[in-house]
Amino acid sequence: MATRTVAVVLAGGIGARLGAGRPKQLVEVGGRTILARAVAAFDAHPAVDEVVVVMAAAHLREAAAAAAPFRRVSAVVAGGDTRTASTAAALRVLEGHADEVRVLFHDAARPFVGAAVIDRVVDALDGHEAVAVGVPASDTIVVVEDGLVVSMPPRETMSRFQTPQGFRLGTVRRAYALALADPDLRATDDCGVVHRYLPDVPIRVVAGDERNLKVTRPLDVVVAEHLAAAGDAAGDAAADTVTEDLT
Numbered sequence: 001m002a003t004r005t006v007a008v009v010l011a012g013g014i015g016a017r018l019g020a021g022r023p024k025q026l027v028e029v030g031g032r033t034i035l036a037r038a039v040a041a042f043d044a045h046p047a048v049d050e051v052v053v054v055m056a057a058a059h060l061r062e063a064a065a066a067a068a069p070f071r072r073v074s075a076v077v078a079g080g081d082t083r084t085a086s087t088a089a090a091l092r093v094l095e096g097h098a099d100e101v102r103v104l105f106h107d108a109a110r111p112f113v114g115a116a117v118i119d120r121v122v123d124a125l126d127g128h129e130a131v132a133v134g135v136p137a138s139d140t141i142v143v144v145e146d147g148l149v150v151s152m153p154p155r156e157t158m159s160r161f162q163t164p165q166g167f168r169l170g171t172v173r174r175a176y177a178l179a180l181a182d183p184d185l186r187a188t189d190d191c192g193v194v195h196r197y198l199p200d201v202p203i204r205v206v207a208g209d210e211r212n213l214k215v216t217r218p219l220d221v222v223v224a225e226h227l228a229a230a231g232d233a234a235g236d237a238a239a240d241t242v243t244e245d246l247t
């Protein structure tokens with residue numbers, strides 16, 4: 001039997017930096033919620049068998065309503081106080097799945113993920129246990145401590161991570177088992193958890209897309225409205241242009 005692929009749409013946050021008065025994934029851009037757009041991208045993708053939505057506990061009913069039209073959504077569950085706690089909640093839902101299953105964790109706050117990006121992650125999981133999506137840094141990136149520059153890594157080695165981040169389920173399970181036992185657990189993404197707790201697992205980086213932005217602050221909503229208008233006019237497939245191949 002072919003290996004299953006499960007997409008987890010992480011919508012457990014409250015959107016404090018956007019300050020919309022409700023979780024940002026429930027904000028509409030181009031007449032559709034950010035959450036519905038993110039779920040739709042995976043529900044429509046031929047490689048995805050199942051979609052799990054993790055929602056902020058106080059808004060489960062709205063998430064269930066947003067997910068209702070999508071036939072591959074198998075569960076809408078409550079997340080935790082942190083992104084890693086929300087990933088852990090999804091892993092509990094997937095307890096009955098085999099270790100070789102592919103799992104893709106995606107920020108609900110990224111409504112314009114394209115099919116080509118998802119393809120690249122799924123394909124890379126044939127040869128790797130962990131896969132990240134990156135776009136090249138266009139600014140100079142520096143490490144700052146106490147207001148002073150302490151290092152300036154060469155920009156050509158810098159990449160900005162997007163999602164989805166893909167894993168073989170057994171690998172991300174092992175990493176989270178170690179992470180959840182660590183009282184000092186701090187991570188901003190799932191690759192960070194694998195990198196810290198399973199440092200011997202190589203993380204493959206494939207090319208992302210500048211359109212796959214994370215709606216975080218008010219300016220991002222302005223950009224998202226433009227992308228929604230452009231994508232809806234041209235058909236969502238148009239949102240798949242690759243910016244630069246990192247492979």
Ligand SMILES: Nc1ccn([C@@H]2O[C@H](COP(=O)(O)OP(=O)(O)OP(=O)(O)O)[C@@H](O)[C@H]2O)c(=O)n1
Pocket residue numbers: 010011012013014015016017018024025054079080081082083084085086087106107108109110214215216
């Ligand atoms: N406890 C949390 C926190 C975040 N997320 C999800 O992880 C993604 C990236 O997080 P972020 O952009 O930080 O979203 P928020 O936490 O909602 O934003 P903020 O930090 O501004 O409150 C989002 O889709 C968010 O819903 C989650 O599932 N559970």
Ligand SMILES: C[C@](O)(CO)[C@H](O)COP(=O)(O)O
Pocket residue numbers: 083107160161162163188189190214216
């Ligand atoms: C996972 C992520 O989108 C990769 O860039 C990012 O780390 C999420 O960070 P946030 O602070 O939860 O928005």
